[in-house]
Amino acid sequence: MDNLLKTPLYELHKMQGARIIDFAGWALPVQFSGIIEEHLMVRTGAGLFDVSHMGEIVVTGKGAVRLLDYLLANEISSLENGIIRYSHICNPNGGVVDDILVYRLGIEEFLLVVNASNIGKDLSWIKSYAYGDVEVEDVSGTTAQLAVQGPFAEGVIQKLISDKIAGMKYYSFQRDVHIGRHRCILSRTGYTGEDGFEIYCSQDEASDLWNLLMDAGEEYNLRPAGLGARDTLRFEACLPLYGHELSEDITPLEAGLGRFVKMDKRDFIGRAALKKQAEEGLKRRLAGLEMMDRGIPRTEYGVFHKGSPVGFVTTGSYCPALQKNLALAIIDINSSEIGQVVEVDIRGRKLEAKVVDTPFYRRSVKT
Amino acid sequence: MNIPAELRYTQKHEWVRIEGSKAYIGITDFAQHSLGDIVFVELPEEGMILKAGDSLGVVESVKAVSDVYCPLSGTVGEVNRALIDYPEKINQAPYENWMAVIEVTDPGEVDKLLTPEQYEETVKNESQ
Numbered sequence A: 001m002d003n004l005l006k007t008p009l010y011e012l013h014k015m016q017g018a019r020i021i022d023f024a025g026w027a028l029p030v031q032f033s034g035i036i037e038e039h040l041m042v043r044t045g046a047g048l049f050d051v052s053h054m055g056e057i058v059v060t061g062k063g064a065v066r067l068l069d070y071l072l073a074n075e076i077s078s079l080e081n082g083i084i085r086y087s088h089i090c091n092p093n094g095g096v097v098d099d100i101l102v103y104r105l106g107i108e109e110f111l112l113v114v115n116a117s118n119i120g121k122d123l124s125w126i127k128s129y130a131y132g133d134v135e136v137e138d139v140s141g142t143t144a145q146l147a148v149q150g151p152f153a154e155g156v157i158q159k160l161i162s163d164k165i166a167g168m169k170y171y172s173f174q175r176d177v178h179i180g181r182h183r184c185i186l187s188r189t190g191y192t193g194e195d196g197f198e199i200y201c202s203q204d205e206a207s208d209l210w211n212l213l214m215d216a217g218e219e220y221n222l223r224p225a226g227l228g229a230r231d232t233l234r235f236e237a238c239l240p241l242y243g244h245e246l247s248e249d250i251t252p253l254e255a256g257l258g259r260f261v262k263m264d265k266r267d268f269i270g271r272a273a274l275k276k277q278a279e280e281g282l283k284r285r286l287a288g289l290e291m292m293d294r295g296i297p298r299t300e301y302g303v304f305h306k307g308s309p310v311g312f313v314t315t316g317s318y319c320p321a322l323q324k325n326l327a328l329a330i331i332d333i334n335s336s337e338i339g340q341v342v343e344v345d346i347r348g349r350k351l352e353a354k355v356v357d358t359p360f361y362r363r364s365v366k367t
Numbered sequence B: 001m002n003i004p005a006e007l008r009y010t011q012k013h014e015w016v017r018i019e020g021s022k023a024y025i026g027i028t029d030f031a032q033h034s035l036g037d038i039v040f041v042e043l044p045e046e047g048m049i050l051k052a053g054d055s056l057g058v059v060e061s062v063k064a065v066s067d068v069y070c071p072l073s074g075t076v077g078e079v080n081r082a083l084i085d086y087p088e089k090i091n092q093a094p095y096e097n098w099m100a101v102i103e104v105t106d107p108g109e110v111d112k113l114l115t116p117e118q119y120e121e122t123v124k125n126e127s128q
Helices: A010-015 A035-044 A064-071 A117-130 A153-158 A201-216 A228-236 A271-280 B029-035 B107-114 B116-127
Strands: A019-023 A024-033 A045-048 A057-058 A084-090 A098-106 A109-114 A134-138 A143-149 A173-179 A182-187 A196-202 A284-289 A300-303 A310-318 A326-332 A343-348 A347-355 B014-019 B021-026 B038-041 B056-063 B065-069 B074-079 B100-104
Touching: A010 A019, A010 A326, A024 A035, A024 A228, A035 A228, A045 A173, A045 A228, A045 B056, A057 A064, A057 A117, A064 A109, A064 A117, A084 A117, A084 A271, A084 B100, A098 A117, A109 A117, A109 A271, A109 B014, A143 A153, A143 A201, A153 A201, A182 A201, A228 A310, A284 A310, A284 A343, A300 A326, A310 A343, A326 A343, A326 A347, B021 B065, B029 B056, B100 B107
Parallel strands: none
Antiparallel strands: A019 A024, A045 A143, A057 A109, A057 A134, A084 A098, A098 A109, A143 A196, A173 A182, A182 A196, A284 A326, A284 A347, A300 A310, A300 A343, A310 A326, A343 A347, B014 B021, B021 B100, B038 B056, B056 B065, B074 B100
């Protein structure tokens, strides 16, 4: 673990009994009490995640909107201050360089939250297109991020903040929010399929903020949760993970994320290829699979239809809340109809699965 | 880490309990702890003839797939079917929840298994 990057909470996690693993060069807690327990805790209560490995890039200047609208498949010019938009950075073939969140901090100021494993790649990609009045700054090294996720997340956060947060919309944020003596960005976002908040602060404030949240969460039984549960939670909600459901070779359209691709805005990188793909019709798509035979599908296992290869599993797992063995898989469009029976090659045995609707899990929204 | 004195062990974290010509086989406390929540168990077929080192089955946790190897040559006499529906029993009591019973054909192989002391060394080295 000595050669790995560490978040400011590394020592705290070790003290709390976390099991630490190497995740994209970072020493991160994969679990505290156990993946299933942490998973169910977030579905029914609240969990606290350290996601400080995520990358943060600030883009500012008169040319910022123009640059981002050219680099991103979603529309940035229409994004309002205080609102967040999920978007893809595409390559000229329509494949995905990264999937990111864009926060509009001001008229000419944006925060991009990018995947840890892509920070270097994104930064050089963005800089290579940044000319004129625009500045690109990597603040990943000084920024920490904590996530409180679950139906009780609002209650936990409200205990620490004087302003009412009940009215805060999903995918909105507030700047300069005071939590204890720390000034943070409070964002109503997450990667679990539950309601929740993500808090950005400076790295030297992270462990104090962690403790404040743990104390405030005591009456809600808030507990630390690790990357293992984060992955099963996002998978059950069918939120894509870069390197699995999205990659340089998988387009947002194939991944079923076409609603985040705005063909009608100004030209952007990848638009021509994506437009062509949309016009010609998809040849393959991301589909949900539910195992009918006993077995757990895993990443990269082959998918077959009547013995012929039709695709591959992008993520597969036992799903703790649903108690099913499920997979997301990129498969031939002709084999992807709901109810279609296919086979997954699980260590040499072709086991039956059927195509099912996604997401596997959808939270019930308060009305 | 619990390493009962009356059992024998392997480098790959299987335990063996010898009762006459029968060998009960499971995975150790260290193995279940390293794997985390076990959610799936694949067992051999009864009557299968296995050589020492052949695959006996698979144990899967939420995040990992782990092969279980047969420590002794013989015939699979019985498998613990309860684990199919309740794989988490291995986490709860690894030394009670054996995976399979082997009718041992070469008792000499038993002497090659690790003693509890030797297995403790193995675990120590892997935990570092």
